[in-house]
Amino acid sequence: MVPRDGFAMALRGEWTKLTTVRSTVWTLTATVGLTILICLLSASGSNTFVNDGPHSIDQFHFVHQPLTGDGSVVAQVSSQQDSNEWAKAGIMVKESLVSGSPAAVLMLTPRHGVRLQGNLTTEVQGSSSAAPRWLKLTRSGDRIAGYESGDGTSWEEIGTVDMRDLPRTAQAGLFVSSPDRQSLTQVGPGSIEVGTVPTPGRGTFAHVSIGGQPATDWSSQDVAPIRSEDTKGGGPIGGLHPSQGEGSASEAGGVFTVTGVGDIGQVGVSGVKLEGDSDLVRNSLAGIQIGLIAVVALSVLFITSEFSTGVIRTTFAVSPLRGRALAAKAVVLAGTVFVVGFVASLAGLFLSQPLWRSGGFAPPAYPHPSLADGPVLRAVVGSALFLTLIALFSLGVGALLRRTAGAIVLIVALVVVLHIVTGVLSVEASTWVNRVGPVAGLAIQQTVEMPDTAIGPWAGLGVLAAYAAVTLGAAFWMLRKRDA
Amino acid sequence: MIRAARAEWTKLLTMPGVVWSLLGAVGLTVGLTALVTAATGPLSGCGADNNCTKDTTVLSLSGVVLGQLGVILVGVLAASAEYETMLIRSTLAAQPRRGLVLLAKAVVVTAVATAAGLLAVVGSLLTGREILAGNGFTAAGYPTLSPADEQTLRAATGTVLYFGLVGLLSLGLTMVLRHAAAGVSAVMAVLYLPTVLVLIVPMSPHLVDLVRKFSPMSAGLAVRATVRLADSAPIGPWAGLGVLAAYTAGCVFCGYAVLRLRDA
Numbered sequence: 160m161v162p163r164d165g166f167a168m169a170l171r172g173e174w175t176k177l178t179t180v181r182s183t184v185w186t187l188t189a190t191v192g193l194t195i196l197i198c199l200l201s202a203s204g205s206n207t208f209v210n211d212g213p214h215s216i217d218q219f220h221f222v223h224q225p226l227t228g229d230g231s232v233v234a235q236v237s238s239q240q241d242s243n244e245w246a247k248a249g250i251m252v253k254e255s256l257v258s259g260s261p262a263a264v265l266m267l268t269p270r271h272g273v274r275l276q277g278n279l280t281t282e283v284q285g286s287s288s289a290a291p292r293w294l295k296l297t298r299s300g301d302r303i304a305g306y307e308s309g310d311g312t313s314w315e316e317i318g319t320v321d322m323r324d325l326p327r328t329a330q331a332g333l334f335v336s337s338p339d340r341q342s343l344t345q346v347g348p349g350s351i352e353v354g355t356v357p358t359p360g361r362g363t364f365a366h367v368s369i370g371g372q373p374a375t376d377w378s379s380q381d382v383a384p385i386r387s388e389d390t391k392g393g394g395p396i397g398g399l400h401p402s403q404g405e406g407s408a409s410e411a412g413g414v415f416t417v418t419g420v421g422d423i424g425q426v427g428v429s430g431v432k433l434e435g436d437s438d439l440v441r442n443s444l445a446g447i448q449i450g451l452i453a454v455v456a457l458s459v460l461f462i463t464s465e466f467s468t469g470v471i472r473t474t475f476a477v478s479p480l481r482g483r484a485l486a487a488k489a490v491v492l493a494g495t496v497f498v499v500g501f502v503a504s505l506a507g508l509f510l511s512q513p514l515w516r517s518g519g520f521a522p523p524a525y526p527h528p529s530l531a532d533g534p535v536l537r538a539v540v541g542s543a544l545f546l547t548l549i550a551l552f553s554l555g556v557g558a559l560l561r562r563t564a565g566a567i568v569l570i571v572a573l574v575v576v577l578h579i580v581t582g583v584l585s586v587e588a589s590t591w592v593n594r595v596g597p598v599a600g601l602a603i604q605q606t607v608e609m610p611d612t613a614i615g616p617w618a619g620l621g622v623l624a625a626y627a628a629v630t631l632g633a634a635f636w637m638l639r640k641r642d643a
Numbered sequence: 644m645i646r647a648a649r650a651e652w653t654k655l656l657t658m659p660g661v662v663w664s665l666l667g668a669v670g671l672t673v674g675l676t677a678l679v680t681a682a683t684g685p686l687s688g689c690g691a692d693n694n695c696t697k698d699t700t701v702l703s704l705s706g707v708v709l710g711q712l713g714v715i716l717v718g719v720l721a722a723s724a725e726y727e728t729m730l731i732r733s734t735l736a737a738q739p740r741r742g743l744v745l746l747a748k749a750v751v752v753t754a755v756a757t758a759a760g761l762l763a764v765v766g767s768l769l770t771g772r773e774i775l776a777g778n779g780f781t782a783a784g785y786p787t788l789s790p791a792d793e794q795t796l797r798a799a800t801g802t803v804l805y806f807g808l809v810g811l812l813s814l815g816l817t818m819v820l821r822h823a824a825a826g827v828s829a830v831m832a833v834l835y836l837p838t839v840l841v842l843i844v845p846m847s848p849h850l851v852d853l854v855r856k857f858s859p860m861s862a863g864l865a866v867r868a869t870v871r872l873a874d875s876a877p878i879g880p881w882a883g884l885g886v887l888a889a890y891t892a893g894c895v896f897c898g899y900a901v902l903r904l905r906d907a
Contacts, residue, residue: 564723588679
């Protein structure tokens with residue numbers, strides 16, 4: 160039984176008004192159509208070569224001396240600077256000083272504990288300790304075993320590495336590496352380039368001995384891949400193309416201080432990631448930014464057309480509780496826009512994927528988006544919520560201003576224009592607008608933390624929700640105070 | 644003609660919202676300029692080599708992109724309000740020469756928009772000058788903005804004219820569409836959509852250049868540039884304003900054609 164009066168009836172009334180107006184069909188079709196169109200356009204114009212680059216990296220500063228036959232390298236990493244969560248400081252036994260040559264590496268990281276790595280490809284995890292920590296590598300024939308210790312007397316074995324190809328005389332010693340940090344540079348109007356800056360790591364080592372003897376006669380150098388000319392300049396950003404950086408080493412009273420940049424491992428080992436330079440999911444949902452304009456028009460017209468035609472008086476005669484009439488409008492509008500927005504974002508994301516993939520946005524740098532993945536689901540549902548909140552905000556502004564043109568202009572100014580203006584002009588102003596303007600809600604689309612991230616996903620949506628709540632609240636209050 | 648213009652003047656300024664829109668044009672321009680200049684230092688966003696000269700005139704006129712909305716609204720309302728209330732029939736009964744009606748509207752809207760533009764530009768330049776000086780734009784290479792500088796004067800004059808042209812374009816386009824919502828959406832689409840698309844959709848540099856050269860807003864606003872004209876602006880200052888003027892003429896002509904040919 161449908162109740163004959165009350166909120167249910169108001170809802171039905173608003174639903175009928177919304178669905179029988181021709182502009183509703185137009186604007187909703189435009190929402191989905193524009194979103195998909197812009198998603199496809201941005202996908203078709205994008206390409207990346209991140210996946211074509213090398214899939215492993217071997218770069219660090221090495222303090223070394225020859226180790227012949229069986230023997231041990233021992234050192235206490237007494238301190239390590241937290242330059243990057245995957246900065247590495249430790250000891251290694253390596254075939255030669257050529258980047259990529261076989262090596263057994265025992266490393267300490269600031270936040271990921273102790274790890275024993277073999278030939279860039281295998282990895283055994285030790286304790287989760289940070290510096291200070293004693294490390295030891297022992298070679299016996301074809302195998303090298305890694306140990307760690309808190310005091311240098313009681314050792315715990317982490318594992319062994321098979322080093323069948325290691326010559327009798329290898330290079331053994333201390334190393335430090337630290338991956339690059341991403342940086343943001345404005346290279347022109349509206350164009351922001353993501354680059355990398357070296358963040359040198361630093362470690363100090365004490366009680367260093369090799370082959371049972373206290374260490375003497377060391378030499379040190381950077382171990383780094385040779386750069387081929389064709390990757391210079393025009394080479395891809397992101398991926399595994401570390402900055403060239405100068406490491407250093409010094410010794411005073413048996414304490415070594417070593418600095419270095421780089422990373423050691425293949426993709427997926429020891430925190431080495433083939434990182435894309437952009438957030439694929441967010442970029443795939445770019446169309447929402449244009450689709451929202453149709454949502455604004457729909458939502459503003461939903462209330463202002465009643466004022467301009469005088470239907471609002473009939474509405475209030477039927478439902479004298481004005482707050483209830485507005486609430487019914489809000490519920491009907493929110494429900495409709497959410498469903499349509501969900502369809503639009505789902506279609507925009509997944510229809511554009513083949514185009515993105517053919518542009519090089521493919522695994523491993525860019526995994527296929529899947530709704531089973533939390534951030535991806537959050538981005539898709541969040542985009543629908545974003546449009547819903549934009550609709551409620553527009554409804555509130557429309558109810559306050561009662562004039563179609565003025566309301567649309569005001570909202571588009573706040574949501575779209577402010578965003579593009581500051582985006583073109585300066586990184587700082589743009590970050591500020593992305594944090595406190597209604598567009599902060601778009602943050603819900605991000606799935607990867609980027610250097611230009613202004614605000615967290617839910618916090619951003621919260622900012623937009625606050626805008627919607629304040630305007631709707633003011634609209635409730637004004638509707639009761641003012642003649643219709 | 645004088646009578647028609649006086650009638651349009653009265654109608655426009657007694658319409659609710661018009662005065663607010665004009666004040667909004669000034670306020671939004673100055674406000675956004677203040678926001679942008681406050682957030683900009685001489686080296687912000689310059690990259691490692693610190694090799695970037697900023698155009699203080701453009702920065703001090705950055706609010707125009709937002710402030711023009713007030714003028715757009717006036718142009719739209721001048722056309723749409725009469726259709727909404729069917730006042731247009733009385734207007735056309737009183738003045739059967741439809742071309743004259745449109746001409747009178749065009750004169751009034753352009754005058755009002757240009758006046759608002761003058762206030763907005765002067766306010767915006769003064770605000771930008773103060774804030775930028777406080778942000779360290781004092782070293783050599785950043786002389787204080789002054790109307791004695793030929794380039795700055797050209798930028799200021801051109802931007803005032805830009806306001807007038809945008810108001811007129813809004814009037815013309817809405818005379819075609821006859822509805823406030825449609826008019827305002829169409830004008831904003833014509834002005835902002837190319838810029839938004841350049842930001843969102845990846846395009847080849849050649850295509851970006853073409854879009855910026857021949858879209859009304861980015862071409863028209865090229866009149867603000869004073870340094871490194873070849874790099875920073877997509878098109879020469881007066882040529883850019885000419886592109887906008889061409890769009891405006893097209894819209895006004897279409898508005899005239901629709902007014903002549905279609906029943907009111």
